[in-house]
Amino acid sequence: MSCQLYAVAMSLAAGRMVGCEILPCAFARMMKQLLVIGLILFAWNPQPAEAKDDIRIVSLSPPTDKPLRAGDTVTFEIKVQMEVDPSAGMRRLHVGAYRVREQNDILVAWQEIVLSGKHTLSFKGIARVPATRQISVLATISDPTFRGLGKRALSYDAKDYSVVDAAGKKVNATTSRKDTVTITSVSPAAGSTLKTGETVTFDLKADYDFRSFQTGRVVLGFTSQGNVQPVLASEPIRRGKGKLSFNRSLQMGPAIGGEPVAFVLLLPEDSVRGTAIDQKSFRVEQSAESSPDTPSRITVNVSDEFEDHLRITAITPSLGTPLRTGETIDFEVKIDYDINSVDVAQLDIRFGVFTTYADTRIPAHALDSRILERGRGSLVVTRRLWIPTGSSSDYPVTVRLSMPANGGDTITYKVTP
Secondary structure (H helix, E strand, O other): OOOHHHHHHHHHHOOOOOOOOOOOHHHHHHHHHHHHHHHHHHOOOOOOOOOOOEEEEEEEEOOOOOOEEOOOEEEEEEEEEEEEOHHHOEEEEEEEEEEEOOOEEEEEEEEEEEEOEEEEEEEEEEEEOOOOOEEEEEEEEEOOOHHHOOOOOOEEEEEEEEEEOOOOOEOOOOOOOOOEEEEEEEEOOOOOEEEOOOEEEEEEEEEEEEEEEEEEEEEEEEEEOOEEOOOOEEEEEEEEEEEEEEEEEEEOOHHHOOOOEEEEEEEEOOOOOOOEEEEEEOEEEOOOOOOOOOOOOEOOOOOOOOOOEEEEEEEEOOOOOOEEOOOEEEEEEEEEEEEEEEEEEEEEEEEOOOEEEOOEEEOOOEEEEEEEEEEEEEEEEEEEEEOOOOEOOEEEEEEEEOOOOOOEEEEEEEEEO
8 A cells, every 4th residue: 555545535635636627616615525535545655653552453355465356246244453542531533445546436334433442343345446546454543533544544444356357367457647637618708697596508618638548437517516417418438538519408597506616527437426517617606596405406408317316215213303412323215316417426424513522613513435336226224323521402314426426315313302
């Protein structure tokens, strides 16, 4: 393992995408909201820490002595043992499997708050093996507060797999190649003032040079106020240079905000991380009758072809059941999804909002992340979680797709002391 993971995490935390320029403010805020939990999974450093915390991967399936085969579906079973410094009170645990290349993608990942003392926990998740030179399984203990974001782990352990192709040949690291995409023209012109309620047809042309992988996808979308609007177009591409023309219509609903941004993004095969982006900004004139809760709609020549849907269809404990701080709860969440905008998207299931511990605010309590492929499906997520003392009176369970896929749902419990 190298410190590449750490460098990538710092770049993303600063509001950048790998291989891209700094994103617009609204886009950067959105990226941080979607990725901040995943980013701190990378915050490890091979130097020893002074804190008396320890974590070890004591069992791992499949074993690392045999390579994984690209394209196979694998069930990762990870068992960790940890000891949290008694003086710490609590720590944040991160466990996950990642692919390592020019950028780093989650295959499956989990996090939660753990109390001081000794613990043994097991995690199980299914993932398809991508064509990458290495897959790493990481387990870390870190500071659970906002002060811990981006800092090195207090203790970590790592195991690595090599990956072979269908012929049994090892997948080697490729030379880093920079992908580029440029919006060469757009109508209405960038900077134009649009009106709330009107339907605007955007005529956009873009040139790209795609070198990092054999195949990928170009995505056209809108972002504003930290949220991605439904994707307007999504076109498959192959390695090399090319030109694309997009002609799409979008209704300027109030939810699109005052300064929307049209973006064109390059996505490599099987990846949820873009390698290149270009964008153009506009202004929207808000009317006095505009309601910020009214959603914008795709109209005219774009139906639901690129729309994504995500919904919690069942949950245990049943909605309305009060949760009590200090208790351990067995959650079971059934999720239905329909992904159309991209080939793969990262699904994050977040449990809880924040905890106040020793007068310190602690970010979201637990997370479950995995990769979903295009199409319809359903899955069930089970987690046994401790409800920390000092939790907010609201305890939401939120599901969300990573950008540029767009979909989410939330169910909220009430918490009593």
